[in-house]
Amino acid sequence: MSFGRTDNAKGVQALLMSFALIMAAPFFAQQAHAQEKTVAQETVAQKAAAPGAKPAVLKTESELEKRVRAIGSKLRCPVCQGESIYDSHSDVAEEMKRLIAEKLKAGESEAKILDYFHDRYGNYILMEPPAEGIHWVIWVFPLFMGLMGLVFVMQFLLSNRQEAATEAKQQKKRAENPQTLHQDIEELHL
């Protein structure tokens, strides 16, 4: 039996290790990246410092670009019709992104920019319908569906449960009193 136990311990070990791996995996990526980025920058710096090498300029994404992404991801490209304008490479989408950037530079708020496009292209330009007017339907529907389904399944299970309980009671009665068996059969014939 000791043999078995060792193997079992091995199994638990394997379990814990796999568990750790699974848990760690998503941030592994993040952590590794956060630490190593400084290393990369050093490498870059070394390379830049090497004699004869042109100094490399590390460009980081501007705050502006981040805000353009935030807005552009909420707007749907009107010609590609499935993608957001941020993801799309089409001419109209590119021009819209440039316009968003200009408007942001001019100090306009995100809401105001979204309104600008909404006024000109209608609800179609938004990636999801606004929760107003008739469009409440699409937002409430999933919740409604879920509740309906739950109620239906619960009702199904509970009604069966009652039936099962009465059946069990009858069976018990039958077992106690063989005469009722006869009665049951008569009932069935009716």
Place this chain on the structure above:
Amino acid sequence: MNGSLIEIGLGATSLALILSFAAIIASFLAVQRNAPSFLHSARHAMILNFILITLGCFTIVWSFVIKDFSVLYVAQNSNSQLPLLYRLTALWGAHEGSLMLWVWYLAAFSALAVFVHWKSHPLSMPYVIMTLAALQIGFLIFILFLSNPFIEVHPAMSDGRDLNPLLQDPGLAFHPPTLYMGYVGFSIPFAFAIAALARGQSGREWVVTTRRWTLFSWVALTSGILLGGYWAYYELGWGGYWAWDPVENASLLPWLTGTAFLHSIMAQDQRNLFQTWNVFLIITTFALSLLGTFLVRSGVLTSVHSFAADPGRGAYILMFLIVVSVVAYGLLVWRGQRLIGPHKVSNLVSRESALLYNNLLFVAAAVIVLTGTLYPLAIEVLTGERVSVAAPYFNKVMAPLMLGIILLMGLGPLVPWRKSSLKKMRDQFALPAGLAVIAAIVSHFLGASDLVAALAIGLVAFVFIATLLDVIRAVRARMKVTDRSFGSSLGTLAANNQRRYGGFIVHMGTLVLIIGIVGSAFFKEEATVTLSKGEQVSVGPYTMTFQSMIPQRGPNYTERMAFFEWVKDDGTVGVLNPSKRNYPVTKTVTTEAAILSTLLGDLYIVLGNETQAGAVVTRAYWNPLVNWIWIGWMVILAGVLFAMTKRAPKIVTQKRDETDSPVGGNAGGNTGGNASGGDKGEALA
């Protein structure tokens, strides 16, 4: 000479249509007059149909191979410069040919089903043949009269118009055939379900018979969807793999109900439960496959996937869909009651009820995806307004359902049939639940700031630990009895419970896949910068330097290819070459992403516009763990293969087939005895 070849194809396909009618009449007479000889004729017709349609497909493929531009379909979808691989796959490059592929699968599966189940199901066979032949008729009429790939043009075009460049990719070479395999595969369980309804035959027979067909179709559909995602990831160049586009949703719908079906037939197999519900699910799954075709081909919905839309064709598919739905659901409404057996689910916590919850979640997911997909159409028809329902909506509403499905994946398979006790539940799930909570909290503080991400990680940990503990427990119990080693005990246990352990493998694969989705969805990084030569951008653990831009020529395109030198933090270096291609024949420009794929994540670079000064807009993505999605898929494939190698139990003998009473369900009694423990549940036959 070549002209006559394509005419042979047309003739063969037309003959197949006539034979399909013959098969229906013959099987009808076989039932009517109780004459098996008619059924033999029907069988011959089905098998001959497969040969004829194969011939039809071959003539098209051959015309592509020899670049016969007198065939309109060939001229429209290929070009003398197009490489051979894409000339072969161009068969399903457009509408007409992809329908041809569809009907070929249907003919192949029909012939195989008739051949394999001939001896064991003589009484269901006429109905099965009738259903399958009717489906073939539906598609063959469509092909011959509304989307004919055999049309010739005289004089022949000097050169073709070329295949859509987006489709010139190895990923796409395999995506539609796999997806269609899944769609069409469900027609066999569908046909058997119709036969069960027509005969009013309850019990587990049709479910057991078609179990492998179901598994096969399910895994093909899964693979098709994932291949589509893989293709989108490589080819569409926006850094993602799933956009909740109407066409993608159309393929997800039958998958959702098919997955529900795959689970709920276990209850019918083991406990003779949910008979009517299962018929409903398979009809719905198949109807949704047809609906997908309708949505994609009719152009009622707009989508990134630009298929040539034709309202005439749309009207035909709609009619076909209505006929199939009315007949199938009509039969269900009319005769479904006969299928209901005496057994009931009465415990809130049992395998049966877990399957019920599973079905609730999957069907709810299907209904929500369907509603979201059709909502813009409904609003336009009602009010004339155009709205969009895109990715942000679906991500929001599907996240809770996905979490519920993961949770059930851990609970369901471990809860015993009939009834579980609170104590047993505590023994099984206290440790995993505790660890899962810790996992969720720890991950939250380590960087999973999004609640959904933290919950998903916790739940994945829960399922993994609970399942592993259960397996270890079972192996330990076996070791006590046999005194063999851990590995050998696990081996015999798995070999004796192939379906259960195959299911476990599929679930583990799904976990890996979910890790990939969570990683790439919640921990993604991206940067968009304009780079001049020598400038750098950093994303994830990588720093890239833009080196140069070089013009190049491909077989049927010209491109501008960029050289990026990347340095990883650990010192490794390399080069990536994203490019922009220009296909002169179709006048389209495509962006070719460059991807450095590792287990930890992908570095993904796409080019934007070039400025006059020689700088280029560069979008770089760091997609953590995205490869786990494809790895998970491989594990799922392995699991399904493992489960499928188990033979269908030989319970369904000819005699049983004949004597099975309308209310029936004696099979449930057989299995009830050994369905007590979680591990022994599938130890049937």
Place this chain on the structure above:
Amino acid sequence: MTTETAPKTIRWWHFTLIFVMILMFAMFAAGLGRDTKIIPSPLIGKPAYEFSIRKLSTTDEKINLTDYKGKIVVMNFWASWCVSCREEHEVLLEASKKYGADGKVQFIGINHKDNDRAAEDFLKRMGQFPYPSGVDPQGRLALEFGVYGMPETFFINEKGVIAAKQIGPLTAKSFEAKMKAVEAMQ
């Protein structure tokens, strides 16, 4: 027992199933014929943006929308690279001859994301418009009017309110219909 309770629940979902099916199929049938490329503009009934842009083939001459107040303005977005614009070119020439003569209707072209050279070549080849065109090199004016494809044409009434919009190439018939819509607005 089973057979007694079953019909009740079954009838309930029968109706749901049939209802949902009819609803869905009716919706598909209604949705079949329509053109998914057309997105109705929310700008109709709203005052047109009063732009001032450079005139085509000039260095600093301007076209101002306000100059044409009191006239019906037909504003056509076009480009030399746009294939459908060739289709509607003849229609525009005819219509501007017919409606522009009495001075009540003013036509304006907006040359979209083009360069003067290509635009001039295009007009030389296809026939000169008997009315001025302004240039919108970046397509900003197009965004202002909610334009998403070429060509599009706006019909603005005497008060400067957008009365109708044509998406895609004009035909003689669609032109008449839009003009009627402008008149109906008064």
